[in-house]
Amino acid sequence: xxxxxxxxxxxxxxxxxxxxxxxxxxxxxxxxxxxxxxxxxxxxxxxxxxxxxxxxxxxxxxxxxxxxxxxxxxxxxxxxxxxxxxxxxxxxxxxxxxxxxxxxxxxxxx
Amino acid sequence: xxxxxxxxxxxxxxxxxxxxxxxxxxxxxxxxxxxxxxxxxxxxxxxxxxxxxxxxxxxxxxxxxxxxxxxxxxxxxxxxxxxxxxxxxxxxxxxxxxxxxxxxxxxxxxxxx
Numbered sequence: 001x002x003x004x005x006x007x008x009x010x011x012x013x014x015x016x017x018x019x020x021x022x023x024x025x026x027x028x029x030x031x032x033x034x035x036x037x038x039x040x041x042x043x044x045x046x047x048x049x050x051x052x053x054x055x056x057x058x059x060x061x062x063x064x065x066x067x068x069x070x071x072x073x074x075x076x077x078x079x080x081x082x083x084x085x086x087x088x089x090x091x092x093x094x095x096x097x098x099x100x101x102x103x104x105x106x107x108x109x110x
Numbered sequence: 111x112x113x114x115x116x117x118x119x120x121x122x123x124x125x126x127x128x129x130x131x132x133x134x135x136x137x138x139x140x141x142x143x144x145x146x147x148x149x150x151x152x153x154x155x156x157x158x159x160x161x162x163x164x165x166x167x168x169x170x171x172x173x174x175x176x177x178x179x180x181x182x183x184x185x186x187x188x189x190x191x192x193x194x195x196x197x198x199x200x201x202x203x204x205x206x207x208x209x210x211x212x213x214x215x216x217x218x219x220x221x222x223x
Contacts, residue, residue: 004153043199043213044154090153099211101153 004102023091114214133200
């Protein structure tokens with residue numbers, strides 16, 4: 001099975017500051033990778049997905065961006081954080097029909 | 111509109127009791143339905159995945175059923191344990207241009223001693 005690593009686990013950032021969340025995957029090659037956000041009391045919202053290096057699809061227009069510099073590395077970024085960016089960010093890797101999720105990063109923008 | 115609705119929103123049961131969670135969906139055409147367990151502050155973990163032709167699938171004390179005609183699924187938990195306390199999320203995938211995963215809001219289950 002796959003192992004998804006995410007860091008940091010918790011992050012508190014001021015409004016307007018930049019963001020970089022990293023996700024790495026072990027145990028598979030050429031996976032489909034996903035970034036989700038889960039706001040309090042809400043379902044998972046797909047932000048970005050990638051089917052290969054340098055290939056990023058955005059699901060929701062926002063001030064976030066994603067990059068995939070290596071096969072098993074997926075990065076979520078922002079140049080200037082908004083209060084509304086607070087939430088629980090999850091990275092996932094798909095193998096066949098199953099998605100494996102990382103431990104998540106809890107982001108609080110103040 | 112593709113939707114996944116779960117009920118109840120929250121549930122409290124005593125340890126050792128059974129419970130059933132419901133999921134109704136309108137995703138069409140349908141590909142598969144998944145149930146995930148998400149502990150507080152953790153990523154979701156897959157419990158079961160069922161395709162159109164499957165009516166039931168078990169994973170230990172968890173048994174999922176699927177009625178593709180009525181577009182309903184249930185997750186039955188037998189002999190609940192304290193560690194079953196979590197959010198249970200139903201996720202439905204379509205086919206073709208409708209392949210995105212549609213996530214339900216989950217049922218929050220609390221198992222009390």
